Amino acid sequence: MSVAGEPSFRQSVDLMFNRAVQVMDLSPGLQEKIRVCNSTYTVRFGVRLRGEIFTFTGYRSVHSEHMEPVKGGIRYALSVNQDEVEALAALMTYKCALVEAPFGGSKGGLCIDPRQWDERELEQITRRFAYELVKRDLISPAQNVPAPDMGTGEREMAWIVDQYRRMNTTDINASACVTGKPLNAGGIHGRVEATGRGIQYALREFFRHPEDVAAARLTGGLEGKRIVVQGLGNVGSHAARFLAQEDGAKIVGVVERDGGLWSDEGLDLEIVLDHLRRTGGVKECPVGTYHADGPTLMEAPCDILIPAAMEGVIHLGNADRIRAPLIVEAANGPVTAGADEVLRNRGCIIIPDMYANAGGVTVSYFEWVKNLSHIRFGRMERRAEEARHRLLVEELERLSADRGLGWTLSPGFKDSYLRGADELELVRSGLDDTMRGAYQSMRQVWRTRPEVTDLRMAAYIVAIERVAASYRSKGL
Ligand code: NAD
Numbered sequence: 001m002s003v004a005g006e007p008s009f010r011q012s013v014d015l016m017f018n019r020a021v022q023v024m025d026l027s028p029g030l031q032e033k034i035r036v037c038n039s040t041y042t043v044r045f046g047v048r049l050r051g052e053i054f055t056f057t058g059y060r061s062v063h064s065e066h067m068e069p070v071k072g073g074i075r076y077a078l079s080v081n082q083d084e085v086e087a088l089a090a091l092m093t094y095k096c097a098l099v100e101a102p103f104g105g106s107k108g109g110l111c112i113d114p115r116q117w118d119e120r121e122l123e124q125i126t127r128r129f130a131y132e133l134v135k136r137d138l139i140s141p142a143q144n145v146p147a148p149d150m151g152t153g154e155r156e157m158a159w160i161v162d163q164y165r166r167m168n169t170t171d172i173n174a175s176a177c178v179t180g181k182p183l184n185a186g187g188i189h190g191r192v193e194a195t196g197r198g199i200q201y202a203l204r205e206f207f208r209h210p211e212d213v214a215a216a217r218l219t220g221g222l223e224g225k226r227i228v229v230q231g232l233g234n235v236g237s238h239a240a241r242f243l244a245q246e247d248g249a250k251i252v253g254v255v256e257r258d259g260g261l262w263s264d265e266g267l268d269l270e271i272v273l274d275h276l277r278r279t280g281g282v283k284e285c286p287v288g289t290y291h292a293d294g295p296t297l298m299e300a301p302c303d304i305l306i307p308a309a310m311e312g313v314i315h316l317g318n319a320d321r322i323r324a325p326l327i328v329e330a331a332n333g334p335v336t337a338g339a340d341e342v343l344r345n346r347g348c349i350i351i352p353d354m355y356a357n358a359g360g361v362t363v364s365y366f367e368w369v370k371n372l373s374h375i376r377f378g379r380m381e382r383r384a385e386e387a388r389h390r391l392l393v394e395e396l397e398r399l400s401a402d403r404g405l406g407w408t409l410s411p412g413f414k415d416s417y418l419r420g421a422d423e424l425e426l427v428r429s430g431l432d433d434t435m436r437g438a439y440q441s442m443r444q445v446w447r448t449r450p451e452v453t454d455l456r457m458a459a460y461i462v463a464i465e466r467v468a469a470s471y472r473s474k475g476l
Contacts, residue, residue, distance in 0.1 A: 009311050010087035012337040017090075020460030023451045026468055033476065034093075034467050037063045037086040043132045049121050056112060058129050060138040060146075063089035063105040066470040069142055069368075070104035071096060071361060073149030073180075074156070077310075080109035084311070088149075091332055091354055092361070094463035099358040099438045101365040106144055108133070114151045115280075126156050130163040134177075139164055141176035141372070147364045148180040150310065153234065154192065158185045176371035179364035188367040188377075190427035191360075196238020197428065198359015199306065199330050200247065201435035202351055206326075209443065216326040216349040218303055221247075226302040228253035228324065230294075231309025232276055235330050235357065239306060241269055249304075253297045254288075256281055260297035261288030299323060307334035314339045322348070329353035344454055352456035354463065355438055362434045366427055377427065382420035389418050 007015060014035060021031045040061040046053045059082055062070050072092040075085075085107050093105025110129055114122060133139045139146060139160065148157055157180045164177040171177075175186030183189065190197070206212055207221045218225070227249050229240045236254075243249040250266035258281035261267055267288045275285040283290060291297055295313065298305060305324035307313050311333035314322060319339035327343070328351045329335060335343065335350060343350060370377060393414055400407035421429070446458035 006312075006316055006336050006338050008083045008087075009333050009336075010083045010090070012333060012340075013087045013090050015337040016340070016456060017460060017464070020457050020464055023449070023457075024461060024464065026464070030468055030471060030476065033471065034064065034464060035090075037061055037089055038065060040082055040086055040089075041133075041136060041138060042082065043129070045128050045132055047125050047128050049117075049124065056110060056125060056129070058108065058110040058132070059085040060108040060133055060144070061085045061089040061106060062138075062144070063107075064093040064467060065104045066093075066467050066474070067096070067102050067104045069140065069145045070106035071101070071145050071147065071179075071364065072105055072107035073147045073360075074108040074110070074152055074160075075149040076110050076112050076114045076151030076156075078111055078113045079310075080111045085109045087311075088332055093467060094460060095354045095358050095361060097463040097466040098354055098442070098459055099362050099434050100466075101358075101361055103145070103361070103365070106146075107149075108138075108146055109149075112151075119155075122156070123159050126159045127163045130160045131167070134164050134167050139177050141171070141173040141368075145176065145364075145368060146178050147360065148234070150233070154180060154182040154187065157181045157187075161185055173372055176368050179367040180360075181367070186367075186371050188363065188370050188427060189422075189424035190431070191363045191367055192234065193238045193242075194363035194427075194431060195235045195330070195357050195360035196240075196242060198362065198431060198435055199235070199239035199308075199328060199356055200242040201359065201432050202356050202439065203243065203304070203328060204247070205436050205439040206351060211447075212349070212443065215347075217347070218325060223248035225249045225304055226252045227304045227306060228255070228297060228300065228302045229306045229308055229330075230255040230298055230313060230334075231307065231331060232256055232273060232282075233308070235360075236306065236308030237269075237273055239308060239330055241273075244269055252302055253300060254282065255294040255297050255309075258283050258294070260291045260294035261285055262291060262297060262300070263288040304328060306330050310334070312336055314343075316342065319343055320346070325349065327351070329356050332357065340456065350454065350456060352459050354459045355442060355455070358438065359431055359435065362431050363427055366430055377423045378421055378425075382422060385420035386418055389420075393418065 043058045046055045088107035089105050096103040137143050157178050160178045165174045181187035229236045240251050244251050253262045261282050271287045299321040301323045305327045308330035314335045316338040319342035326349050332353050441462050442458045452458050
């Protein structure tokens, strides 16, 4: 995607890391220790399909083991390569540190176009890949815990956990070997939507700080903001849906592989998503105006641009044409290091990937904890909470009746107050708290240190400082 001569994805991550460490007080040795990727395992395996043997290449990269297990998704795409997997693993280290999820960073990938294989074939391929990784402890509840990423989802995670279980029949914590599983295989409510939900919470937190909103040359709140989203997969579709349905934002443009759609009035997302599900694209969608050259829609005037597809889509070749004053990096690495500089110089505010898309790993953390504790969140306290609330409401009603005060509770209050929090509510609450806290720690650095010019640099500083502290406490 990026133009010739631009650094690779991994080099981009290193350049961004280097900008941050320049203003930090870390020894060169420790800087190097944190920056480099500890190991990358490459596996080539054969699977007999359609009467022939097909050889697949996969990777699992461990960037930092300052905390274990290490964590990071598994991506299925033809473009997967070692450079990309290492860049993504590094981002995972910093992301986990920023949102205080107690993991090191890892990432995996398989060079495959999942759309070329049917479900049964994909299961065979996934199980074989998982077998190779489990054998080397590159999938394990205590050491390395994958999750979904581009091209994978609940279905693949269910195959992986089952494969792990077959190979570790007495591991009582087997279900914690991977996150993003379906509910019936040990998953948690709210994981599928988590990354998109995190984007929504990140934007809500951003708009709680008028100074930051003004820095992006915007005013007011999310209501009515004109948003363009690239990539309507898991992350993009959930983010767009929540922002439109719950915050009153307008999705004026969407960009998919086969083109884009535009509507000044805001697109009806359910129609777009249904069309995408049925046809695999946005062409001939009954709503919006179709543009065959999708990426140019990212250059159209809007308030917020959300790249949610893949890395390197905003590069030196188009950065100076991007007009959105605020970019939220829902994908990992959508803005190259070169484009980042161009956009910064033009005053564009970028909410960086490391923070913006951390909702996924945050809820994965909750799922892992749930699996290790073998009980769903809220199971013990929900009814006790309801009983205590009921006591209070009944006491108020009794007082009102006894003293003839004529108090009446607002409609709906009693029902919503009496209801104890279930797992989904607890997950959302934990995610919201995490996204608020991480933004504030990043913002504190951005706003109080004049040499820190942007949120990305601030995010790296907070994350690297935490990883460094962890290494120091180990005596390094
Ligand atoms: P996905 O496979 O569900 O969706 C990707 C979407 O992008 C698909 O709809 C695809 O058609 C579209 N797309 C692909 N190439 C495109 C292109 N060139 N132009 C326009 N659209 C294109 O993947 P996902 O899980 O939503 O992940 C998207 C991004 O978010 C990735 O960068 C991933 O690393 C990142 N991310 C995902 C999660 C997660 O929980 N799934 C968590 C953190 C970060």
